[in-house]
Amino acid sequence: MSHRSDGILEPRQLLPLVPPAERKALGPFVIIECVESIPCNPCVEACPKGAIRIEGDMNGTPSVDFDICDGCGLCVSACPGLAIFVLDMSLDAGAATVSLPYEYLPLPTVGDTVVTLSREGEVLGEGTVERVLSAKALDRTPIVTLSVPADHAMDVRHFTAKDSTA
């Protein structure tokens, strides 16, 4: 499959990575935005439920059994490529959450309003920090969960402090 040379996924590459609407409505799910063939598999090892598979040798790309994944997020922290996210699109009132790996300091604080960014680094809007799992708790990359408008959930993949864009 051809792809952008900057490694940013195109919409058509995202489609096979997300579960059907019925599964999205049930609760949190993982989205693994890893489509390059690289020798890597910590995500497989990190999932306590065995929901992630890489067919063949370690150079394949991961796939998820969405019937098994409960959106726990353990694989998010384990991915050296920062390519794994957990979305919850089952919430009411037009909101969703996006849990993403975050390697910058200082870590945000619960309740902070932050500027949400796309895969390309474009400003999308604002989000609210709902949860911060520190590296100490995970022994890996911290995970930050943001509350965002539901129609931004598929696009928010990073954020920055609100005052850093002023």
Ligand code: SF4
């Ligand atoms: S979110 Fe949890 S259950 Fe789902 S694939 Fe990752 S580690 Fe497994």
Ligand code: SF4
């Ligand atoms: S750990 Fe991350 S980079 Fe490695 S195969 Fe899994 S998703 Fe891809």
